[in-house]
Structures are given as structure tokens and as C-alpha cells.
Amino acid sequence: MDMFRKRCKQLGLACTHQRLIIYRALASSASHPTPEAIYDQVRHEIPSISLATVYKNIKTFTEAGLLREVSVLHDSLRLDANLGNHHHLVCTRCKAVIDIPEEKLDPIRLRGKLPDGFVADRFLVEILGLCAACAKGRTN
Ligand SMILES: [Zn+2]
Ligand SMILES: [Zn+2]
Structure with a gap:
């Protein structure tokens, strides 16, 4: 605080x-x-x-x-006070959003310029799937 x-x-x-x-x-x-x-x-x-x-x-x-x-594309606004570099695991069933440290992924590099002169600010990867609870077949 x-x-x-x-x-x-x-x-x-x-x-x-x-x-x-x-x-x-x-x-x-x-x-x-x-x-x-x-x-x-x-x-x-x-x-x-x-x-x-x-x-x-x-x-x-x-x-x-x-x-x-978290993402402007989600149905509802989700908030993140974790300002460190990290990516997200998103459960497509219960909509859980779990932090995953940047080191868990290989560094992302661009190959050449982005289309339409787009300037990248930061990378945010969303890995979609099922959380442990949903994968086990529980409804929550
Ligand atoms: Zn889930
Ligand atoms: Zn986060």
C-alpha cells in the first residue's frame, strides 16, 4: 500500500x-x-x-x-493489479484468468514489421483452455 x-x-x-x-x-x-x-x-x-x-x-x-x-475483447471487464510482465491462462468454461510468468514462455519476437505500420507496445499472450477444476469435469 x-x-x-x-x-x-x-x-x-x-x-x-x-x-x-x-x-x-x-x-x-x-x-x-x-x-x-x-x-x-x-x-x-x-x-x-x-x-x-x-x-x-x-x-x-x-x-x-x-x-x-485484462482484455478489451472479453464480454466483461476484468481487472489486473499485477503490473509485472506476465501472460494469462484463460479457462474457456468458468472464465478463470490465471497469471503465468513471462519466463514460462519463450521470448516473443517479431519477424519484420507489423502490418499497417502497427507499433507494438507490449505482448500479452492468452492461452485458452480448461482450468484444473473444469478439466476434471466439475461445473465450477
Ligand atoms: Zn475453469
Ligand atoms: Zn494477470
Whole structure:
């Protein structure tokens, strides 16, 4: 949380109690939660908070680079407070998103230029499949 306070200061972002609680909920979750799941968690500590407020703060965090959206192509927004380089294992059945360290894959290199003058920023690999629980045939 000291990192969060420091980053807020650097970014000129007010480090309010509300933001601390929301960020803590995000940072303590490795399951790439939806904004709704964060709202459910934060509500225990701040009963008066609204889903709109949670959305607004998540947007602020994302714009400030404190948070990443897992993929713009997923049906629902999934959030990632892990800013280290990593890729994702995505369960196509239960939609679990599991971090996999970059070292688990061979480095990705481009062969020549990308089409249409596209400039690559970073690589994110999504490996689709079934998580252990779904592979065992459980519904969850
Ligand atoms: Zn699964
Ligand atoms: Zn992740």
C-alpha cells in the first residue's frame, strides 16, 4: 500500500480512504476480478459506496497506470493489479484468468514489421483452455 500512496503522490492523485480500500481489494485479488466483484468486497467496509463510484475510481486507476484491463475483447471487464510482465491462462468454461510468468514462455519476437505500420507496445499472450477444476469435469 506504500507503493500505492507513493504512486498517487507522483500522479497528483488524492489518496483518499475510499481509493485505498478499492485499490487494496484489487491488489489482494489474483483472480482478475470484475468491477462488480470489487464493489461487493468494498461494500463490506464502505456500505455507502455505489457501483458507479467504484467504476469511476477503477477508470482513474487504469488511466493512471495503476491497473490494467485484462482484455478489451472479453464480454466483461476484468481487472489486473499485477503490473509485472506476465501472460494469462484463460479457462474457456468458468472464465478463470490465471497469471503465468513471462519466463514460462519463450521470448516473443517479431519477424519484420507489423502490418499497417502497427507499433507494438507490449505482448500479452492468452492461452485458452480448461482450468484444473473444469478439466476434471466439475461445473465450477
Ligand atoms: Zn475453469
Ligand atoms: Zn494477470
